[in-house]
Amino acid sequence: MPFTTVDVVIFTVIEARLRVLLVQxxxxxxxxxxxxxxxxxxxxxxxxxDSLEACARRxxxxxxxxxxxxxxxxxxWGGARRDPRGWSATHVYFALIPAEGLQLxxxxxxxxxxxxxxxxxxxxxxxxxDHAEILRAAVDRLRSxxxxxxLPAFLLEEPFTLPQLQRMYEVVLGRDVDxxxxxxxxxxxxxxxEAGYVAGHSNRPAMGxxxxxxxxxVVFPRTFSPRQ
Amino acid sequence: MPFTTVDVVIFTVIEARLRVLLVQxxxxxxxxxxxxxxxxxxxxxxxxxDSLEACARRxxxxxxxxxxxxxxxxxxWGGARRDPRGWSATHVYFALIPAEGLQLxxxxxxxxxxxxxxxxxxxxxxxxxDHAEILRAAVDRLRSxxxxxxLPAFLLEEPFTLPQLQRMYEVVLGRDVDxxxxxxxxxxxxxxxEAGYVAGHSNRPAMGxxxxxxxxxVVFPRTFSPRQ
DNA sequence: AGAATAGTGTCTCTAAGACAGTATAAA
DNA sequence: TTTATACTGTCTTAGAGACACTATTCT
Numbered sequence: 001m002p003f004t005t006v007d008v009v010i011f012t013v014i015e016a017r018l019r020v021l022l023v024q025x026x027x028x029x030x031x032x033x034x035x036x037x038x039x040x041x042x043x044x045x046x047x048x049x050d051s052l053e054a055c056a057r058r059x060x061x062x063x064x065x066x067x068x069x070x071x072x073x074x075x076x077w078g079g080a081r082r083d084p085r086g087w088s089a090t091h092v093y094f095a096l097i098p099a100e101g102l103q104l105x106x107x108x109x110x111x112x113x114x115x116x117x118x119x120x121x122x123x124x125x126x127x128x129x130d131h132a133e134i135l136r137a138a139v140d141r142l143r144s145x146x147x148x149x150x151l152p153a154f155l156l157e158e159p160f161t162l163p164q165l166q167r168m169y170e171v172v173l174g175r176d177v178d179x180x181x182x183x184x185x186x187x188x189x190x191x192x193x194e195a196g197y198v199a200g201h202s203n204r205p206a207m208g209x210x211x212x213x214x215x216x217x218v219v220f221p222r223t224f225s226p227r228q
Numbered sequence: 229m230p231f232t233t234v235d236v237v238i239f240t241v242i243e244a245r246l247r248v249l250l251v252q253x254x255x256x257x258x259x260x261x262x263x264x265x266x267x268x269x270x271x272x273x274x275x276x277x278d279s280l281e282a283c284a285r286r287x288x289x290x291x292x293x294x295x296x297x298x299x300x301x302x303x304x305w306g307g308a309r310r311d312p313r314g315w316s317a318t319h320v321y322f323a324l325i326p327a328e329g330l331q332l333x334x335x336x337x338x339x340x341x342x343x344x345x346x347x348x349x350x351x352x353x354x355x356x357x358d359h360a361e362i363l364r365a366a367v368d369r370l371r372s373x374x375x376x377x378x379l380p381a382f383l384l385e386e387p388f389t390l391p392q393l394q395r396m397y398e399v400v401l402g403r404d405v406d407x408x409x410x411x412x413x414x415x416x417x418x419x420x421x422e423a424g425y426v427a428g429h430s431n432r433p434a435m436g437x438x439x440x441x442x443x444x445x446v447v448f449p450r451t452f453s454p455r456q
Numbered sequence: 457a458g459a460a461t462a463g464t465g466t467c468t469c470t471a472a473g474a475c476a477g478t479a480t481a482a483a
Numbered sequence: 484t485t486t487a488t489a490c491t492g493t494c495t496t497a498g499a500g501a502c503a504c505t506a507t508t509c510t
Contacts, residue, residue: 001229001231001232001274002232002272002274003229004229004230004232004306004317044230044306044315044317046229046230046308046314046315049308050307050308050309051306051307051308052304052305052306052307052317054307073303073304075301075303075304076280076301076303076304076319077280078232078272078279078280078319079278079279079280079282080274080277080278080279081278086274087272087274089232089272089280089317089319091304091306091317161462162462162463163461163462163463178499178500178501178502179462179463180463180464180465180500180501180502181498181499181500181501183463183464184498184499185498185499188498199508200461200462200508201509202459202460202461202508202509202510203459203460203461203462203507203508203509204460204461204462204463204506204507204508204509205461205462205507205508206461206462206463207462207463221450221451222449222450222451222498222499223449223450224499389489390489390490391488391489391490406472406473406474406475407489407490408472408473408474408475408490408491408492409471409472409473409474411490411491412471412472413471413472416471427481428481428488428489429482431480431481431482431486431487431488431489432479432480432481432482432487432488432489432490433480433481433488433489434488434489434490435489435490450471450472452472
């Protein structure tokens with residue numbers, strides 16, 4: 001019988017960079033991947049976890065103390081050789097959380113925890129298990145969904161302004177987005193509601209917005225597609 | 229420790245209807261859902277299956293004798309109460325196969341196997357386990373992807389004609405599609421290559437096409453969106 | 457006044473949608 | 484010659500993209 005784990009790919013944006021939470025595995029002999037960086041996760045606890053999603057939520061809460069993030073199932077990876085301990089299957093979720101006021105809790109058996117720039121990590125020689133492949137799938141999914149959904153809104157604390165939201169899009173997509181088109185698109189999709197003016201650090205204050213519906217992103221009928 | 233299964237939602241189009249393969253569970257006392265219709269699937273065999281996808285492929289081959297279908301991971305469902313035998317997690321794949329020359333093999337422990345109209349099944353009072361929920365998720369995924377990908381091509385044997393492909397779109401979407409726009413869209417996406425004229429039953433022969441790449445569908449930059 | 461950021465107006469152009477038309481086969 | 488299906492052409496229009504413009508705050 002295969003053993004079952006749940007892993008979570010947690011994204012946030014810090015200092016204008018898309019980052020992912022990684023934990024370092026303990027550098028001891030009996031660990032399957034000693035010393036390597038891994039996605040947070042681990043075994044399902046059949047007594048505490050009522051479902052896979054509940055398990056993912058628990059693991060996310062333990063690491064980041066974030067209660068209600070955006071959480072989406074990414075997929076599952078399973079096979080005979082991905083874990084030296086035997087046939088295993090992991091259910092992977094990915095989460096988007098706002099960076100404001102984040103505090104990391106070191107796990108019991110995790111040597112270190114940190115936020116790493118996604119594009120750097122993708123260039124590393126190895127992550128634990130097949131976590132490099134999983135991370136790549138998560139980044140691909142995120143970048144592709146950002147082209148046609150309102151997902152980046154979940155990277156911001158409410159209320160947020162349209163310029164802030166635009167910056168989230170630009171950070172994730174890795175390219176500039178036209179201001180005017182961006183604004184019409186966001187307002188036309190009707191997923192934002194006004195929440196009063198927010199004073200910035202200086203200069204003209206901007207309108208703050210809240211999501212009408214925090215359960216999921218809105219899907220736009222077209223992708224962002226700059227002319228080449 | 230949870231136990232691990234793999235289920236497969238197999239779609240095809242027969243007589244202009246989107247259909248799904250279901251198997252009837254044996255009507256015996258020790259079965260968890262006796263007599264109910266279920267998605268084909270079952271336990272992972274750690275000796276025969278090298279990976280989750282290999283397991284799905286095996287189950288599909290056993291039921292339909294189709295060797296290289298379109299196969300995509302749909303998601304996973306796991307929890308304490310979805311199977312009366314205990315905490316379980318299932319990895320679900322969905323497959324698209326052409327209807328031509330299909331032959332069904334009855335499984336060893338399956339009383340009956342059949343192709344059922346999807347919209348009918350969605351109205352049934354119950355399927356085994358949480359398979360009603362899983363089927364709904366699969367249909368939602370399929371219908372939404374059909375709006376912006378070339379997925380319906382995998383419902384046809386090659387070579388196929390553009391009118392045939394259009395019919396697949398119309399069956400899955402449940403609405404008519406404009407011929408002219410459909411053709412420009414398909415040809416502009418450049419995923420088809422000509423394969424000589426195919427004589428229909430009567431009337432003017434149509435150009436046959438093959439997929440340039442059978443590994444996956446092409447993504448269109450916009451969804452089909454008829455004006456309201 | 458000047459700088460910085462927020463927000464609007466306008467023009468162009470692509471491609472989708474609607475629909476009428478032409479082309480090629482069989483009966 | 485009619486019928487059925489395959490395929491093309493043309494017109495309209497929505498909306499994206501580009502970019503210049505105005506508005507409001509702080510220093």
